[in-house]
Amino acid sequence: MGNYTADNGMHHVLIVDDEDMVLVSLRDTLAREGYQVTTAPNAVEGLARMKEKGFSVVITDQQMPMLTGLEFLTMVRELQPDTTRILITAVLSLSTVIDSINKGEIYRFIVKPWLREELLVTVKNAVQRYELICRNQTLQATTFAMNERLVILNAELETQVKRVADQNGQLEALNKATQQNLQHSVELCFKTMQTFYPTLGSQARRVYELCRVIGEGLRLSAEERQILEVSAWLHDIGLVGVPRQLIKQWEESPESLTEAERAIVQQHPILGEELAGFANPLKGVGAIIRAHHERFDGAGYPDKLAGEEIPWLARLLGVAVAYAESRADGPATLEMIKQARGTQFDPEAVRALLRCLPQATVPKRHREVLLSELTPGMVLARGIYTANGMLLIPDGQRLTEPFIDKLNNHNRVSPIHQSLLVFS
Numbered sequence: 001m002g003n004y005t006a007d008n009g010m011h012h013v014l015i016v017d018d019e020d021m022v023l024v025s026l027r028d029t030l031a032r033e034g035y036q037v038t039t040a041p042n043a044v045e046g047l048a049r050m051k052e053k054g055f056s057v058v059i060t061d062q063q064m065p066m067l068t069g070l071e072f073l074t075m076v077r078e079l080q081p082d083t084t085r086i087l088i089t090a091v092l093s094l095s096t097v098i099d100s101i102n103k104g105e106i107y108r109f110i111v112k113p114w115l116r117e118e119l120l121v122t123v124k125n126a127v128q129r130y131e132l133i134c135r136n137q138t139l140q141a142t143t144f145a146m147n148e149r150l151v152i153l154n155a156e157l158e159t160q161v162k163r164v165a166d167q168n169g170q171l172e173a174l175n176k177a178t179q180q181n182l183q184h185s186v187e188l189c190f191k192t193m194q195t196f197y198p199t200l201g202s203q204a205r206r207v208y209e210l211c212r213v214i215g216e217g218l219r220l221s222a223e224e225r226q227i228l229e230v231s232a233w234l235h236d237i238g239l240v241g242v243p244r245q246l247i248k249q250w251e252e253s254p255e256s257l258t259e260a261e262r263a264i265v266q267q268h269p270i271l272g273e274e275l276a277g278f279a280n281p282l283k284g285v286g287a288i289i290r291a292h293h294e295r296f297d298g299a300g301y302p303d304k305l306a307g308e309e310i311p312w313l314a315r316l317l318g319v320a321v322a323y324a325e326s327r328a329d330g331p332a333t334l335e336m337i338k339q340a341r342g343t344q345f346d347p348e349a350v351r352a353l354l355r356c357l358p359q360a361t362v363p364k365r366h367r368e369v370l371l372s373e374l375t376p377g378m379v380l381a382r383g384i385y386t387a388n389g390m391l392l393i394p395d396g397q398r399l400t401e402p403f404i405d406k407l408n409n410h411n412r413v414s415p416i417h418q419s420l421l422v423f424s
Contacts, residue, residue, distance in 0.1 A: 011127050012036045012053065016046035016060040016072065017088070026059065029116060030123060043067035043075075050079050056130040057123060059110075062089035073105050082133045084126035086110060095260075108243070117417060125196055129240070132192050136275075139185055186230055189237050189275065196240045197247055198419045202381070205363045206324035207317070208232040210353070214316055217356035228313045231276075231288040235321060238272030238289070251325075266301045269293055284313070292317045297343045307346075315346040319353050324362070369420050371411055374404050381421040387414055 013035045015026045020041075027037045038055070040046035043066055046058075058076050062069035073085045085105065090112040107129060108122050194201030211232040215225035239247055242265055249256060250265050257265065273286035291305060291314035298306030310318075319337060322345070326333040334354070341347045364381070376399055383395040384407065392410060393403055399422075410416065 010036075011056040011130075012038065013123070014038050014040065014046060014049055014055045014058045016040045016043060016058070016064070016069075018042055018061065018064045022061065022088075026119075029119065033120060033123075035123070043069075043072035046072060047075060047079070050076065054080055055083050057084045057086065057126045059086045059088060059123075062087055070105060077105060082130060082137075084130045086122065086126055088112060088114070117415070121417075128192055128195060132188065135188060136185075186233050189234055193234075193237050193240060197244055198382075198421055199251070200236050200239060200247075202363065202421075203236060203324055204233050207235060207320050209360050209362050210320035210324060210357070211317060213356040213360040214320065214352050217359065218316075218352055224313060227284045227288060228316060230285050231292070231313065231317055232320065234272065234276050234285070235289050235292050235317060236268070236272070237275045238268035238270065240275075241271045242268055266293070270302050284311075287311055288314045288317055290314075292321055294318065295344045296346050300344075310346070315349040316352060319345045319349045323353060323357075369422055371407060371416060371420060374399055374407065374420070374422075376400050376404065378422045382419075384416065384420065386410070387417070392416075 013030055015023060015030075015037060016039075017023050017026070018041055023039045023041070027039050031037050038049050040049050042064055043060070046060065049055075050058075058073065058080075060069040060072050064072070067075075069087045069089070073087065076083060076085055084107045086108050087106050088110045107126055110119060110122060190201065190204060193204070208229060211228045212225075215228050220228065246257075246261055246264060249261070254262075269290045269292060273290040276286040276289050288311055290302065291310050294300035294303065294305040294310045294314065296307060296310070296315070298304055322337060322340075323333055326336065328336065334357075337345060337350055337353065341350045369378075378399045380393060380395050380397050380399065384392045386392060392407065393399075397403065407416065
């Protein structure tokens, strides 16, 4: 397990390419960002470097002598499984993408010629993925140790009645620590998800608020409410394994996805179940996340469950997600959900949403836009800052032509790299 830190200087990046100009360009670009960069002119020497020390990220060209990039990254996974693997290629084959992602050999593709900003964002996300894996390993080990301790304490309670008061005190402290670990794990996953694709954070907040009032309105047990609420926060965590552009296409025009692209997106509940298992000790959260895109009529994914085969909390989560992600206005969204009773949604889950919705304070939808897509009348959901941290335009500001001109002028002098979020 590697060490993790928010300091770029503590992250080691290995670049493998048989073209000297590419090696120098990538090395200098990443070194200026503070990464510790090691280079190798071919896969054999790259493997030798990996036997000498650990790396957070490995970047390799596809077309190289002796071994291709994919063959090299397969060996990298055996040597250092947690290392994030990135492939650079001039020829992007969809079949190659799907095969490599399914096998877990790569995390991202970078297509030649690349944009510097895109490269840096990709490497930053790759480093964050590495940190998340390392932290999850630490949290998992901590939770395992606590569970072992709880077993020992329970045994002592059974055999030493006179120490009941002291033992209960120790259990209370351990349970508090476990809850703190759970909260920290959920926060870490949420921040990772929001950093990877900011609108996922907006979506999670909306779904959480709906699930919160549904849980209260149905008077679910404390455990069920906690499972439902954590599932709401993390229901889209599996999308960190899907390319950003594909997520955007899925959100804006799902009908335009190819079968292969749709298959990639529909794997996210499965990956979400796996990540949720690392992130928190609550039994049931992973299963709820996995099933939240199932349909009551059995036409959903990934397991084609139907009716009561779908966990009750997943049926509640599914209708909350549908309401939160709808781009229509409130009345139109409610009519759509009502029309889908008995097909897409469990009628009881729909009734629960309709009954509890008046008590919910649902945050506004956010969406990510490019600078070139800004138009007068849009309202910023997050303030825009310069590279030095100076506020250019505050959140909540309604954009006008002068504001947009100001941003474009600033961008020409000093490019704006942050994600731009506006209210939908």
